[in-house]
Amino acid sequence: MSTDGWKNFGRYGADLDPGNIHGKVALGRALEDALERMIIHGGIKSPASTRRGLIARMKYLTTTSGGAQAMADAGITATRPTIRAWTKGKQRPRPENAEAIDTAYxxxxxxxxxxxxxALKQHLNRGGQGTKVEIHPINQDVVDEPRRRDNLRVRRIQVRYIWDAAVDALVARDIGELEQIWDDIIAELDSDWGAYTYVAHVGLGA
Known part of the structure; x- marks a missing residue:
């Protein structure tokens, strides 16, 4: 099976909508969204502008490997005594430093x-149950009317066993591997698989 799907994609206008993209790209974006949700969900909820939020961020930055570099990369040039004062809640940073602390964190x-x-692999694998993938077909409004397909619809499938490889491909930015994984996913759609090689959006129920 070739992931090329519609080999002549764009011949009839589908590429006129920049939102119509290859499934491997949409899958990568969906994985990034799932990662971002995990980062935010497990992170510190209190804003950096509050004493509690500031102390929590400073403790993380001063006790976690890479914290000093993260602060430097965010533009923080405070002295060690000042950083200790922030960490103990004895001194409040200026608003621009509080924003930089938040960025560094x-x-x-x-x-x-x-x-x-x-952790992301475990989250997506769900103990072998897998994650639901919601596939939105391309926008056909830009396609030559005689070439539009009336039977395209949002498809939802429960996907298992590919998430370890998908996360590894995301981390490695291996678009070729993501293409192969997308091929495996849409294979579940049987004869309709080619119509979902290019899509408008992919969502993960995770």
């Missing part, structure tokens, strides 16, 4: 989750 948390993707 989320960047470091994201980097650490990406470096240890096992």
């Amino acid at each position: 989320w960047n470091l948390r994201a980097a650490n989750i990406l470096a240890n993707p096992g």
Whole structure:
């Protein structure tokens, strides 16, 4: 089976809508969205502008490997005594530093989750139950009317066993591997698989 699907994609106008993309791209974006939700869901809820939120972020940044570099990358140039004062809640940073602390925290948390993707794999595998994939077909409004397909609809399928490889491909930015994984996913659609090689959107129930 070739993931090329519609080999002449765009001949009849489908490529006029930039939202019509290959499924491998849509899958990559869906995985990034799932990762972002995981990063945010497990992160510190209190804003950095509050004492509690500031102390929590500073403790993470000062006790986690890479924290000092994350703060430097965010533009924080405070002295060690000032950083200790922020961490103990004895001094409040200026608004621009509070924003930089927030940026450093989320960047470091994201980097650490990406470096240890096992949690995302576990989340998507769900103990072998897998994750529901919602596939939205391309927008056909831009397709020459005689060439439109009336039977395209949103498809929902429960997908198992591919998530370890999918997360590894996301982390490695391996678009070729994502293409193969998308091929495996749409194979579940039997004879309709080719019509979903290119899609408008892919959502994950995770």
